[in-house]
Amino acid sequence: MGVGIRAAGEDDRELVVRLLDEAFQDDPVSGWVFPEREYRRTTHHRLMAAFTDIVLAEGRIDVTEDGTACALWLSMLAADGDGPDGGDGGDGGDGGDDADDAVRLRESVDPANARVEEIARLMAESHPADRAHEYLWMIGVAPARQGEGLGSALVQHVLDRCDREGLPAYLEASSERSTKLYERLGFTYADRTLDIPDGPRMWPMWREPVTGRDRS
Template structure:
């Protein structure tokens, strides 16, 4: 049986924030942004709320029907003159520096790492071609390993294949790169090495022609 997937709306905001907060509490990047565990437990949700609000306004959030997994996508315009449906911009846009400052001020004003991670991701983001950007994908800890994340990603990759759009993401762990490789993503030409922190793996996927999914 397939996984039921729908587009999230404003009524789903708190559910999505809670889900992302739970899913990323032990993520290496979240641990670097909020190194003190107790502070992370009480503050991390603000960053997830900021991300959720940006994507609700400028992109698309897909959720499973049972609310146990979600994926945040943005449609990124390219310097080639192309544009993915919907427009929108994350820290990878031309205003990335200003966005990074605003993000820190809204999430945790004294925490320079909130701004720094936004700047690093903006600098790493490809800007030459229009593409779909998988900003985040979160699965409830009790449901991980059941294929929900793969189903959410394939849901958009099917459309990318039909429309001839590439896709991009930054994997936050070496383990997760294996999942994305199975979905057709390959490593970009560089890693994103966070100063005194973890490594991220930018990955790119060209559209697959002649079939609905990889």
């Protein structure tokens, strides 16, 4: 049986924030940003809400019809401003003021927590800028439904469009275990890790579009 998928809207904001908060409570990067477990339990959702608001405004969020999983995507421009069709793509990848964005994120989420700003800067600095692509920012699956293929279905939903349109895709895996999932979907390790100071590492991964010839 296939997984029903739809585009999320503003009415789905609380659902998406809850899914991300639950899914990433024990994630290594979330644990670094909010080291104290009880503080993370009461504050982590603010960061997930900020991410959700950014993507609702600038990108696309897909959710399963039963509301148990979501995926956040941004369409990124190349550094020269070219989008997927040579025009204006999404807001990402146009240079922007990443430093100011990181400051605003910290101020809105947890003003005294420098790590909120630091993780935003690190991810922005490591992001590939030479080609337009689809960026899988986050994917969250309700803990009770993990391991059922919901995440794979959500990602493949957009990868099929990437293949049709000739677009590559990019992500940062937050655990070595999750890289195996993405490898099965055609992503390859970018030969460099994003090493967080005194913290965990992330694995940037890239996927070239699959053409008709590649599929044969």
